[in-house]
Amino acid sequence: MLIRNEVGSDATMIRRIVTEAMQLLPQATGAEADIIDRLRRDDALILSLVAEDRGEAVGYLAVSMSRIGAESGWGLIGPLAVLPSRHGEGVGSALMAEAIRRLRSTCKGAALVGDPGYYGRFGFRPYPGLRVGDCPPQFVQALPFDAAEPEGELHHHAAFGLTQEG
Numbered sequence: 383m384l385i386r387n388e389v390g391s392d393a394t395m396i397r398r399i400v401t402e403a404m405q406l407l408p409q410a411t412g413a414e415a416d417i418i419d420r421l422r423r424d425d426a427l428i429l430s431l432v433a434e435d436r437g438e439a440v441g442y443l444a445v446s447m448s449r450i451g452a453e454s455g456w457g458l459i460g461p462l463a464v465l466p467s468r469h470g471e472g473v474g475s476a477l478m479a480e481a482i483r484r485l486r487s488t489c490k491g492a493a494l495v496g497d498p499g500y501y502g503r504f505g506f507r508p509y510p511g512l513r514v515g516d517c518p519p520q521f522v523q524a525l526p527f528d529a530a531e532p533e534g535e536l537h538h539h540a541a542f543g544l545t546q547e548g
């Protein structure tokens with residue numbers, strides 16, 4: 383399996399992967415693929431990674447620019463999605479490992495909103511005071527690349543459609 387940067391011809395397949403994968407989540411809105419299109423259009427993607435197996439795109443991971451409180455330089459991971467027919471084969475882990483590897487040289491750390499049961503295996507954990515609006519704090523997680531503890535609101539690009547303060 384190859385983890386590579388998105389190319390122009392991937393956009394349709396990325397929409398399919400994200401839409402099919404997110405449909406499995408109860409909190410899915412159906413607008414997740416639109417978020418990626420908007421991030422791309424606004425040039426807000428730090429990373430746009432495709433997992434390719436035998437010439438077919440099977441997984442996708444986006445990272446956008448973010449800040450925590452007033453501290454810029456954080457990479458916000460998400461959406462992460464793998465074609466449902468390819469779950470449990472290590473595609474998501476391979477995308478995460480490559481994203482973290484690349485972000486280490488350019489960012490203070492990585493952060494995300496997601497299931498701690500999954501992201502804990504990559505070193506992500508909640509921090510006191512790290513938050514996203516009124517989202518339950520256990521879902522807001524970070525992986526700092528230095529000793530600094532992230533504290534404050536994890537800011538999302540407007541594409542995510544959240545109402546955030548400060």
Ligand SMILES: CC(C)(COP(=O)(O)OP(=O)(O)OC[C@H]1O[C@@H](n2cnc3c(N)ncnc32)[C@H](O)[C@@H]1OP(=O)(O)O)[C@@H](O)C(=O)NCCC(=O)NCCS
Nearest residue numbers: 403404461462463464469470471472473474475497499500
């Ligand atoms: C979450 C997701 C990206 C994982 O991709 P994947 O390629 O199946 O993951 P991997 O094969 O690398 O890892 C599979 C492992 O993660 C576990 N896992 C998957 N989703 C999990 C979750 N929500 N909570 C806890 N564990 C989870 C599997 O049980 C499996 O465990 P094992 O290694 O002990 O057998 C994929 O299931 C997916 O697209 N889900 C729908 C969309 C989603 O939830 N996206 C993330 C939130 S934005």
